Amino acid sequence: MDKIKSLDDLRKMKQAVQSQLNLRERGENSENYVQIKVAMATCGIAAGAREVMNAFLRKIEDDKILAIVTQTGCMGYCHSEPTVEVKKPGEEPIIFGHVDAKKADSIVDKYIKNGELLEGIIPVNYQTIV
Amino acid sequence: MYKMHLLVCGGTGCRATQSKQIEENLRAELKAKGLENDAQVIITGCFGFCEKGPIVKILPDNTFYVGVESEDAAEIVEEHVLKGRRVERLLYTDPENKEHISDSKHMGFYQKQIRIALRNCGFIDPENIDEYIARDGYFALGKVLEMSQTEAIEIMKKSGLRGRGGGGFPTGLKWEIAYNNKADQKYVVCNADEGDPGAFMDRSILEGDPHSIIEAMTICGYCIGASKGLVYIRAEYPLAITRLQIALKQAREYGLIGKNILGRNFDFDIELRYGAGAFVCGEETALIHSMEGLRGEPTVKPPYPAESGYLGKPTNVNNVETFANVPVIFLKGHEWFSSIGTAKSKGTKVFAITGKINNVGLIEVPMGITLREVIYEVGGGIKDGKMFKAVQTGGPSGGCLTEKHLDTPIDYDSLLAVGSMMGSGGMIVMDEDDCMVSIARFYLEFILEESCGKCTPCRIGNKRLHEILKKITEGKGEPADIERLKALGNVIKDTSLCGLGQTAPNPVLSTISNFEDEYLAHVNEKRCPAGQCKALLKYEVDENLCTGCTLCFRNCPVGAITGERRQPHHVNQSLCIKCGVCLEKCKFNAILLT
Numbered sequence: 006m007d008k009i010k011s012l013d014d015l016r017k018m019k020q021a022v023q024s025q026l027n028l029r030e031r032g033e034n035s036e037n038y039v040q041i042k043v044a045m046a047t048c049g050i051a052a053g054a055r056e057v058m059n060a061f062l063r064k065i066e067d068d069k070i071l072a073i074v075t076q077t078g079c080m081g082y083c084h085s086e087p088t089v090e091v092k093k094p095g096e097e098p099i100i101f102g103h104v105d106a107k108k109a110d111s112i113v114d115k116y117i118k119n120g121e122l123l124e125g126i127i128p129v130n131y132q133t134i135v
Numbered sequence: 136m137y138k139m140h141l142l143v144c145g146g147t148g149c150r151a152t153q154s155k156q157i158e159e160n161l162r163a164e165l166k167a168k169g170l171e172n173d174a175q176v177i178i179t180g181c182f183g184f185c186e187k188g189p190i191v192k193i194l195p196d197n198t199f200y201v202g203v204e205s206e207d208a209a210e211i212v213e214e215h216v217l218k219g220r221r222v223e224r225l226l227y228t229d230p231e232n233k234e235h236i237s238d239s240k241h242m243g244f245y246q247k248q249i250r251i252a253l254r255n256c257g258f259i260d261p262e263n264i265d266e267y268i269a270r271d272g273y274f275a276l277g278k279v280l281e282m283s284q285t286e287a288i289e290i291m292k293k294s295g296l297r298g299r300g301g302g303g304f305p306t307g308l309k310w311e312i313a314y315n316n317k318a319d320q321k322y323v324v325c326n327a328d329e330g331d332p333g334a335f336m337d338r339s340i341l342e343g344d345p346h347s348i349i350e351a352m353t354i355c356g357y358c359i360g361a362s363k364g365l366v367y368i369r370a371e372y373p374l375a376i377t378r379l380q381i382a383l384k385q386a387r388e389y390g391l392i393g394k395n396i397l398g399r400n401f402d403f404d405i406e407l408r409y410g411a412g413a414f415v416c417g418e419e420t421a422l423i424h425s426m427e428g429l430r431g432e433p434t435v436k437p438p439y440p441a442e443s444g445y446l447g448k449p450t451n452v453n454n455v456e457t458f459a460n461v462p463v464i465f466l467k468g469h470e471w472f473s474s475i476g477t478a479k480s481k482g483t484k485v486f487a488i489t490g491k492i493n494n495v496g497l498i499e500v501p502m503g504i505t506l507r508e509v510i511y512e513v514g515g516g517i518k519d520g521k522m523f524k525a526v527q528t529g530g531p532s533g534g535c536l537t538e539k540h541l542d543t544p545i546d547y548d549s550l551l552a553v554g555s556m557m558g559s560g561g562m563i564v565m566d567e568d569d570c571m572v573s574i575a576r577f578y579l580e581f582i583l584e585e586s587c588g589k590c591t592p593c594r595i596g597n598k599r600l601h602e603i604l605k606k607i608t609e610g611k612g613e614p615a616d617i618e619r620l621k622a623l624g625n626v627i628k629d630t631s632l633c634g635l636g637q638t639a640p641n642p643v644l645s646t647i648s649n650f651e652d653e654y655l656a657h658v659n660e661k662r663c664p665a666g667q668c669k670a671l672l673k674y675e676v677d678e679n680l681c682t683g684c685t686l687c688f689r690n691c692p693v694g695a696i697t698g699e700r701r702q703p704h705h706v707n708q709s710l711c712i713k714c715g716v717c718l719e720k721c722k723f724n725a726i727l728l729t
């Protein structure tokens with residue numbers, strides 16, 4: 006291990022290790038971040054939710070999006086699996102159906118970055134109790 | 136890349152309730168399901184909510200599992216990690232509305248807390264320096280090394296930080312005095328000799344965030360012009376010692392302590408010194424003598440350690456929690472720090488709350504919060520719905536406060552004004568079943584064992600105080616005894632050599648002033664209102680309720696109960712040893728305790 010010889014070295018070191026803790030720091034303050042919830046019940050997993058979750062994780066890391074990706078249980082939209090709920094801070098959640106890795110990228114590019122809506126939105130018919 | 140972090144509490148408390156096994160089981164379950172690259176298991180320091188330990192917290196979805204057992208690991212992995220469903224039965228249940236709460240931010244225990252000294256406890260892996268650096272670790276040191284010594288000391292003074300070991304001396308001023316004393320060698324000492332009964336603040340900080348102490352000691356070394364630091368820690372804190380040793384090794388490897396720190400012309404390194412766990416060694420002169428290999432006995436101040444301390448050199452001694460605040464003051468600014476708290480007590484204070492309270496644990500609250508808020512909101516109120524009777528702060532040096540003091544704001548001066556003290560942060564809550572005379576006696580027993588014996592008032596005076604208290608609890612007290620306790624107590628306070636003796640009579644004096652009627656009941660009526668003093672209890676049979684079942688007769692270990700079958704029984708008071716077996720066994724509530 007190279008020694009840290011200056012404040013600049015320390016800054017570089019911090020940048021290198023920061024990603025280890027991003028997940029925890031964002032989780033602690035989840036209300037300030039975009040929350041992406043991938044439904045991962047049996048039907049979701051069978052329809053490919055795991056790949057979708059990985060796609061989101063890669064995309065937010067590559068594009069430095071301030072977001073948290075979590076998994077939830079069955080949301081009840083079995084007809085449209087894999088389903089993903091995206092909630093931007095201070096906005097109502099939006100649910101996307103039939104998401105695959107490609108669609109995950111465009112959700113990030115279009116909706117999360119620019120607020121554009123995409124096809125395949127499922128009307129929300131439930132309330133979340135925190 | 137990990138999608139999920141499973142934080143498992145690795146504090147001493149949760150370790151004692153098998154958190155190590157939980158960790159191993161979680162790892163094994165993750166491996167079995169092929170998820171070891173998806174979810175990372177991290178051992179952290181104490182979360183504080185020891186009452187409900189062991190704690191497992193899952194991020195990023197912020198789920199706080201309480202009372203986890205090693206067998207629960209499979210369900211957590213299967214349900215939560217794999218399927219994204221919370222394990223409802225492991226969530227905290229709100230005691231009032233009985234609802235499950237998954238996010239610790241919504242629990243009463245955490246809502247009023249501000250965590251500065253405990254900022255990283257329960258969040259980072261204390262054995263991984265990278266995680267500390269990711270939380271801006273060692274950046275305060277970097278900042279300070281770009282300032283002059285006096286500039287940095289000025290910031291400490293403006294922050295208003297006062298010693299968290301109990302004395303409350305302004306930390307910046309202490310550093311300035313040590314800085315002004317010129318010498319070829321100076322020392323920075325961290326006092327980790329935590330000795331108050333029931334207190335574990337310092338241990339938890341060292342176990343959960345050891346790098347914050349190393350960084351702060353290095354900052355202090357730069358400010359006062361010292362190149363050596365020593366941590367005086369009790370050998371009975373093995374986990375804290377191990378984590379500190381790991382942290383020191385890592386900091387040395389990174390060059391954050393050692394020669395030419397961060398490329399500056401400044402050297403600093405830290406060594407550990409082990410104490411044998413003597414209470415008096417928390418007193419700074421006794422601590423220094425113990426480190427020098429001498430008897431752990433205090434000496435008269437002046438000279439203060441800042442002039443002539445370790446090996447006769449200027450030495451700055453600060454407590455663990457005091458140091459834990461230092462990096463944050465430089466990172467966030469003295470204005471930010473001094474905006475928290477009251478006019479004369481800035482920042483927060485960590486307390487270990489124990490006793491007859493629902494949420495036993497480690498808390499950090501802003502100065503100025505009232506005792507009532509701490510006991511009823513953070514602490515969740517008194518156990519089993521009993522009545523609050525007293526709260527003891529300041530350990531064996533402090534006092535017992537009552538219902539009428541509950542709205543006192545917690546700060547150094549307000550607590551002193553009502554006859555107790557801040558102390559290092561032990562807080563013991565008592566309910567209606569606690570006898571205040573026995574409590575005073577318990578603290579004096581502690582003092583008797585821990586007094587070093589050097590000065591007469593402490594060695595002999597406290598012994599006499601204890602004898603009088605013992606007499607009272609055995610029902611042999613006389614009215615003049617209460618006056619005797621007061622007079623002797625005040626002499627001990629005025630004439631003892633060090634803080635231990637000067638504060639030793641406090642529990643006695645404060646219980647007399649707040650619970651005089653209880654002392655009078657013991658002395659005049661030979662009665663213990665709380666029913667704790669064995670010698671004053673009397674077990675009797677209620678002849679109307681006794682059915683003559685002979686159960687008490689058969690269970691009495693000393694044959695003190697007599698009586699014929701189907702006839703009322705009797706207790707022979709001269710034989711009774713007051714063990715209480717008859718009361719426990721009787722099915723008809725026929726045994727009376729008076």
